[in-house]
Amino acid sequence: MNQTQKMVRLAFFLALSVLLHYIEDAFIQLPAVAPGVKLGLANAVGLIALYFYTDKEFWSIGFLRVVLVALLRMGFGSGFLISLGGWLLSSLMVSLFHRYSKVSIFGLSVISAFFHGMGQLTVVAFLYQSIYMVNYLPILSYFGMVSGYLLAMVTSEALKRLRIH
Amino acid sequence: MKNLSLQRNSSDITWISVLIVLMTALLVLNRFIFDSSGIRVVNIYIYGELVETVSLDEATTITLYQNEYYKPGSSTEFALLDDVVIEINDQQQVRVESEESPRHICSLQGWIGTTGMPIICLPNNLMVVIEEENG
Numbered sequence: 001m002n003q004t005q006k007m008v009r010l011a012f013f014l015a016l017s018v019l020l021h022y023i024e025d026a027f028i029q030l031p032a033v034a035p036g037v038k039l040g041l042a043n044a045v046g047l048i049a050l051y052f053y054t055d056k057e058f059w060s061i062g063f064l065r066v067v068l069v070a071l072l073r074m075g076f077g078s079g080f081l082i083s084l085g086g087w088l089l090s091s092l093m094v095s096l097f098h099r100y101s102k103v104s105i106f107g108l109s110v111i112s113a114f115f116h117g118m119g120q121l122t123v124v125a126f127l128y129q130s131i132y133m134v135n136y137l138p139i140l141s142y143f144g145m146v147s148g149y150l151l152a153m154v155t156s157e158a159l160k161r162l163r164i165h
Numbered sequence: 166m167k168n169l170s171l172q173r174n175s176s177d178i179t180w181i182s183v184l185i186v187l188m189t190a191l192l193v194l195n196r197f198i199f200d201s202s203g204i205r206v207v208n209i210y211i212y213g214e215l216v217e218t219v220s221l222d223e224a225t226t227i228t229l230y231q232n233e234y235y236k237p238g239s240s241t242e243f244a245l246l247d248d249v250v251i252e253i254n255d256q257q258q259v260r261v262e263s264e265e266s267p268r269h270i271c272s273l274q275g276w277i278g279t280t281g282m283p284i285i286c287l288p289n290n291l292m293v294v295i296e297e298e299n300g
Contacts (some may be wrong), residue, residue, distance in 0.1 A: 025268075051169045078287055097180070104170040105175035114184055124285065128292050129213040132283040135199065138192040145184060156171040 006054050006157030010049070010057060015043035017065045020074070037140060037149045043090075043112050044155045047105055051159055055095050082107030082123045105159075106152040114141050199281030201297040207259045209251065210292040211244050212237055221295060224255040226262070229291075236290075245289045257295075264289055 019043040028039060042065060050058040066087050070080040093115040097103050103111070117140035125133040183282040203227035209227070211234050219227055229251070234244040254260075258278040261271045264286055271286035271293075285295040 102176040104171045104174050107180050112180050132281050135195050135282050138188040141188045
């Protein structure tokens with residue numbers, strides 16, 4: 001694969017992740033069992049990037065998505081910091097588990113969702129100087145793990161059918 | 166860099182189980198830590214500062230007026246996007262009844278009766294939480 005092809009594909013993946021984030025934000029309303037509960041559709045694109053490329057591309061797509069969503073919709077306030085915290089912790093843990101364990105896309109997707117929620121809550125706890133956030137961690141985690149697993153099912157089926165190498 | 170496998174394996178089950186066990190332990194632990202037998206009150210925080218304490222024992226409605234709360238270090242920028250109405254019912258539960266925010270997450274969250282389970286409203290920099298009095 002030449003560099004231009006790779007660049008075009010990565011740009012496409014990035015656009016797709018921003019679009020999925022937007023669709024989820026605008027159209028998918030989940031029961032508000034806890035603040036921040038969401039499906040995390042955009043994380044599927046990160047896993048696809050990790051499948052085709054390496055850690056470097058996985059980190060780049062995730063970071064650029066967080067920045068682009070902030071530029072296009074949220075601004076660079078507390079929402080941006082929370083997204084950044086979620087992305088940072090989940091990407092770190094996904095990279096570590098991908099490198100040092102034998103987990104498949106299913107394990108990685110669950111780990112990604114789990115630590116995304118934990119990273120977000122950590123930032124909120126710092127912003128509000130409140131330990132109470134720890135009460136939401138189990139709820140967010142259970143929900144995140146279920147959605148992470150379902151997302152892995154969809155992503156793995158999509159990857160089996162994609163014809164790009 | 167190794168390839169990402171698309172097939173479930175035993176390592177997935179092990180790690181997912183570890184996370185589930187950890188979170189269940191945390192859930193149980195939280196019940197013990199935040200369980201309270203004393204007098205409970207509703208504390209309202211803006212930017213992490215306690216601005217109001219209200220008894221949980223009687224049903225009431227509290228309105229936080231936008232023009233009474235400012236961002237720290239500013240005398241012109243409001244902390245709240247609009248007035249916020251907080252309601253306490255006769256079952257010792259609290260909710261954010263109405264607020265202005267893009268997604269209304271905190272008002273959609275509904276009634277909360279558990280000690281230490283905060284209602285967070287990020288766009289309004291607001292946290293409402295049931296705590297033990299003087300705790």
